[in-house]
Amino acid sequence: MTTVAPRMGRPRSARSRRAVLDAAYAILIEDGLQAFSIDAVAVRSGVARTTIYRSWPSKGLLAFESFREAFETQLAFERTASPEKDLHALVASLARLLSGPAGRLATSVVAEAQSDPAVRTHFLEDFSGPLRQRSAVLVQAGVDAGRFRKDLDVSRLLDAAIGAVYLRLLFGQAIDQIWAEQLSCTLLRGCLLEQPGP
Amino acid sequence: MTTVAPRMGRPRSARSRRAVLDAAYAILIEDGLQAFSIDAVAVRSGVARTTIYRSWPSKGLLAFESFREAFETQLAFERTASPEKDLHALVASLARLLSGPAGRLATSVVAEAQSDPAVRTHFLEDFSGPLRQRSAVLVQAGVDAGRFRKDLDVSRLLDAAIGAVYLRLLFGQAIDQIWAEQLSCTLLRGCLLEQPGP
DNA sequence: CTACATACGCTACGATATGTAGCGGATCGA
DNA sequence: TCGATCCGCTACATATCGTAGCGTATGTAG
Structure with missing residues (x-):
């Protein structure tokens, strides 16, 4: 990625960098991964292809x-008095974020990750x-507070929560707040000490 | 895909078809998605590129x-007297299958799906x-049998279960039987009517 | 202010992949 | 046998990749 080490001579152009990232964003959002290439980014940004490389x-x-x-990453990592609400909020904010432009970018990145x-x-x-x-800390806090099962497998719970969101994202299904609420409810029933009434 | 409609004249060569699919499989398994191209499949299979198209x-x-x-698809869809065991078996067999060659192919397909x-x-x-x-039927049977919560959201549960497996698959983390057991246990606690002892 | 190091934009090149077209010969069904 | 279709081959146009070299622009160090 971009090197942070201080360099001699002419520094990299901040304007070019911005133009490239903006163009990349726009192409991925508007036209999708299929249309995304260094060439296309160069044309759209007005920055030379070799400069991008x-x-x-x-x-x-x-x-x-x-x-x-x-x-x-402005997810809801706030810790309130209610671990249940915290988990709901976490899943809801993740769903909200990934249902927007960031989600479309995420699918592209995950796809690229399969070959790079x-x-x-x-x-x-x-x-x-x-x-x-950070998510694990939040959930673990619920365990420590005695609101979640002592033997809760936090890591597996997060596999399930995060995985569910990505699953829908990658397969192009809608991720709305209702769905998020249903998901966190379903997962939460596995965390609570007290049994919900019949 | 392959047309099923009966045609006149010379039929498609079954040998070529086999050679192409075998080559595609081998390339995806051995070299990964990055090395996968119609060209590469043509060379490896010995079938002409135009024929593949x-x-x-x-x-x-x-x-x-x-x-x-x-x-x-030889997943464990068996329905026994124990819905819990059925769910365990389902997740375990999915994990076992996707931890092998089929899993590697799956990542490639999911990646391709993002641009195609x-x-x-x-x-x-x-x-x-x-x-x-089929999975939903299995889980629903547990609900109908009175072993799972009446208000269980089967669809969300499957989002979580399947999503968790894909998540690890796509990010190159091991999917072993221990992990699968932990996952289904974590999910199951949300399905059982009776509260597990402290 | 000068010198230096580096970035920039440009052109060019070779390599690889895509997708299409047309040809002669092979192979099946009718 | 006839006709339809497939196969392998060559050729072609296009796209993308990744690198190299050039002259110029623009910072920083002294």
């Missing part, structure tokens, strides 16, 4: 950086991992 | 048909849909 070694990593910008190991690595380490970590 | 309009649909063959609507449609209608339908 200097900053991004592959279209996959360019897509990832565009995705990362769009996904300004570098994309997979960045996606896991720079994005999915930290996000999952 | 006559049967498969895109590499995505070729990958899908190869996947479909590999995934000889035809692949997505076929995947959903010819594969995922029917499979999900």
